[in-house]
Amino acid sequence: DADVTQTPRNRITKTGKRIMLECSQTKGHDRMYWYRQDPGLGLQLIYYSFDVKDINKGEISDGYSVSRQAQAKFSLSLESAIPNQTALYFCATSRLAGGDTDTQYFGPGTRLTVL
């Protein structure tokens, strides 16, 4: 089974709708991240969380919110989706200490289309 899972994998929605993307991990990592990927722009950090009580804005947090329900779960919400939020969204995890410190482990991505 995959260590980092994302649901849904694909979603088409309409402008103004509320959307939630979910991420779960079985790696036991304390740190979780949400990124969006647009062609030619690499990955842009939306929000990150270093533990359940720690939530931080990234580079492009406007229009998004997050919830860290447990160490293993980190959800991203679009309160009122707009077309320029059409993108590929990735969840990632990492850990604070150990041999793979700062290495990020990515989910398979959610392709979101806002019409």
Add this chain to the structure above:
Amino acid sequence: AQSVTQLGSHVSVSEGALVLLRCNYSSSVPPYLFWYVQYPNQGLQLLLKYTSAATLVKGINGFEAEFKKSETSFHLTKPSAHMSDAAEYFCAVTSNTNAGKSTFGDGTTLTVKP
């Protein structure tokens, strides 16, 4: 502040030819540097990483990268390209002072011609 520049958004090589993907970084403190690969319809996965040990780092699938502090570079190479290497490659930088956040380059798409 930290940043990454990947030179060339698209690189095309013939099968069996040398692969060279360029990455330059900026960091005010000693960096940790990463190369990730993204195959179509998949998330990113780690190819290799530099954490201040050996300057020549070997990764999976025959890739390696050399950390050159004087040139602030961390270029990715592979002596002989294989068709299965076709993917998008991302360079990333982080550091102890940046609280575990990585900054990613814009990516380089590698095409391998038969």
